[in-house]
Amino acid sequence: MTAFAEIETLMQAYIENLHDGDISKTDQMFLPECDLCCANDDGSYIHMTLEKYKEVIGGRESPKSKGYPVYGHTISIDQSGPNTAFVKxxxxxxxxxxxxxxxxxxxxxxxxxxxxVYYVQRTED
Incomplete structure (x- = not known):
């Protein structure tokens, strides 16, 4: 499998895990030292460690449990070298x-x- 295909596979698993909310799969996808940051429209931001992110996942109902369909797609992949990439x-x-x-x-x-780094694009009412 090419590196590009491996990245696409990881991104599909990432999207599915957002839907399922399985913390054990989260551990498989992220480096333990990963930082997460959300920029808000008012100029503030939220910063989380991976451990805090897992607490958030564990404390909410998953979209799957609420009956939502899996939603998501890869917009772009920029592979800058054999071991680094940036994905939107x-x-x-x-x-x-x-x-x-x-x-x-x-x-x-x-x-x-x-x-x-993530941005809340919209929220359904």
Missing amino acids: IDCAVQPRYFIDYLSLVRTGEGWKIAAK
């Missing part, structure tokens, strides 16, 4: 819809998310 994703944890910017690194275990 359109995704959701309904009723919120996001644009995620994911920095990836290839480790001995395959591609992992090293950093996540």
Whole structure:
């Protein structure tokens, strides 16, 4: 499998995991040191460690449990070298819809998310 195909596979698993909310799969996709940051429209931001992000996932109902369909697709993949890439994703944890910017690194275990910056695009009422 090419590196590009491996990244696409990881991104599909990422989108499905946003839908399912399985914390064990989250651990498989992210580096333990990953930082997550959300820029808000008012200029403020939210910063989370991976551990805090897993607490958020564990404390909410998954879109799957609420009957929402899987939503998301990869907008772009920029592979700058054999072991680094940057991916833009359109995704959701309904009723919120996001644009995620994911920095990836290839480790001995395959591609992992090293950093996540995201924006809440819209929220359904």
